[in-house]
Amino acid sequence: MSILRSTCVLGRFAMDMRSHSLSKLWSTQIRVVNMKIKKAEPPEEYTYEERNMIAGRPIAPYLTVYAPQLTSMMSISHRFAGMILSGYAFLLATTSFYISDMAEFACKIGSYGIPSFIFFFFKLIFGFPAVYHLCNGVRHLVWDLGKALTLKEVYLGGYITLAVAGLLTLFIAI
Amino acid sequence: MRLGCAKVLKSIQHPCSSQLPTSLTRGKTSSLLKYPAVSSVSCLNFHKISNEKRIAPSEPKVKLTDAVRHFSITQPKLSGHGDHSKLWVYERYVSAALLGIVPLGLMMPNILFDLLIAVASVMHMHWGIEAIVIDYIRPIIFGNLISKLAVYFVYLLSIFTLVGLLNLTFNNCGLANSIKLLWRINKQE
Numbered sequence: 001m002s003i004l005r006s007t008c009v010l011g012r013f014a015m016d017m018r019s020h021s022l023s024k025l026w027s028t029q030i031r032v033v034n035m036k037i038k039k040a041e042p043p044e045e046y047t048y049e050e051r052n053m054i055a056g057r058p059i060a061p062y063l064t065v066y067a068p069q070l071t072s073m074m075s076i077s078h079r080f081a082g083m084i085l086s087g088y089a090f091l092l093a094t095t096s097f098y099i100s101d102m103a104e105f106a107c108k109i110g111s112y113g114i115p116s117f118i119f120f121f122f123k124l125i126f127g128f129p130a131v132y133h134l135c136n137g138v139r140h141l142v143w144d145l146g147k148a149l150t151l152k153e154v155y156l157g158g159y160i161t162l163a164v165a166g167l168l169t170l171f172i173a174i
Numbered sequence: 175m176r177l178g179c180a181k182v183l184k185s186i187q188h189p190c191s192s193q194l195p196t197s198l199t200r201g202k203t204s205s206l207l208k209y210p211a212v213s214s215v216s217c218l219n220f221h222k223i224s225n226e227k228r229i230a231p232s233e234p235k236v237k238l239t240d241a242v243r244h245f246s247i248t249q250p251k252l253s254g255h256g257d258h259s260k261l262w263v264y265e266r267y268v269s270a271a272l273l274g275i276v277p278l279g280l281m282m283p284n285i286l287f288d289l290l291i292a293v294a295s296v297m298h299m300h301w302g303i304e305a306i307v308i309d310y311i312r313p314i315i316f317g318n319l320i321s322k323l324a325v326y327f328v329y330l331l332s333i334f335t336l337v338g339l340l341n342l343t344f345n346n347c348g349l350a351n352s353i354k355l356l357w358r359i360n361k362q363e
Binding site: 053079099114 | 266269270273295296299302303306312313314315331334335336337338339341342345346347349351352353355356357358359360
């Protein structure tokens with residue numbers, strides 16, 4: 001009986017705690033947080049390059065910090081060769097409007113009796129960009145298939161390309 | 175958006191039925207369902223769903239969150255000029271084709287090969303020069319106007335070159351023939 005009563009008392013005490021003192025305790029601890037809907041601020045309207053300019057960074061790729069390497073030099077010369085070949089196409093297209101008969105034109109120049117070694121020299125100069133772009137283009141297509149992409153293979157392919165391009169140019173110029 | 179997707183996926187009962195791929199790949203009904211990648215992924219998930227349904231047909235226990243998670247946010251088909259993702263591949267095809275066309279055309283010059291060489295080489299040339307112009311004539315260095323004009327200029331150049339090469343093919347000695355004639359100036363008697 002006494003145990004029962006004591007638990008009752010304890011229970012009532014707990015009830016009191018919950019209803020009065022604890023609620024007081026809680027009320028002191030609750031902080032009111034006001035949440036407002038705010039419009040999102042628009043992001044800064046700078047492009048990647050503008051941000052680089054503002055930060056004073058050099059334009060990528062920062063060529064002057066790189067030593068000339070086979071890879072980078074072959075890459076840029078591939079583009080140059082391509083531009084030279086486009087120049088050939090442009091020249092051919094332009095001359096087609098001025099020279100009505102190419103065969104006649106070729107005969108005319110042939111009849112001037114220009115020594116053969118000069119032709120050989122010109123053919124080397126004119127032929128190399130075409131042959132080089134062709135060989136390096138094959139190299140690029142191999143890369144595009146996902147092959148020969150390790151550094152070793154890239155260098156090996158580069159040397160092979162240069163050798164083949166040189167030999168092929170000699171072959172077609174003779 | 176996500177709920178909507180889940181509902182759509184739930185409503186389709188048969189895995190990989192004709193309903194699913196067409197509705198997902200055509201992308202006309204809902205702007206969300208434009209991604210071609212979705213169809214395969216959701217198909218895979220539906221195999222799972224159907225298997226589990228067979229075991230416990232009373233209620234669908236499979237979480238659809240996995241299927242929903244695979245939805246991509248990138249929207250290549252919303253680009254203003256259509257889907258460019260295949261262009262790179264076409265460029266390679268043209269490059270590879272040139273490897274065959276040009277030697278063949280030079281070996282046996284005729285109008286068909288000349289035409290192919292002219293068109294393919296101008297395409298190749300156009301893409302190459304366009305890439306160079308975009309890479310080096312940048313708006314940040316040259317200004318928006320010049321860099322835009324440069325790209326238009328590349329188009330002009332390519333059109334002019336194509337017209338010239340076709341002129342050479344049809345109104346002159348032919349493209350491959352002209353190249354051979356010029357190359358063999360010193361060899362002809």
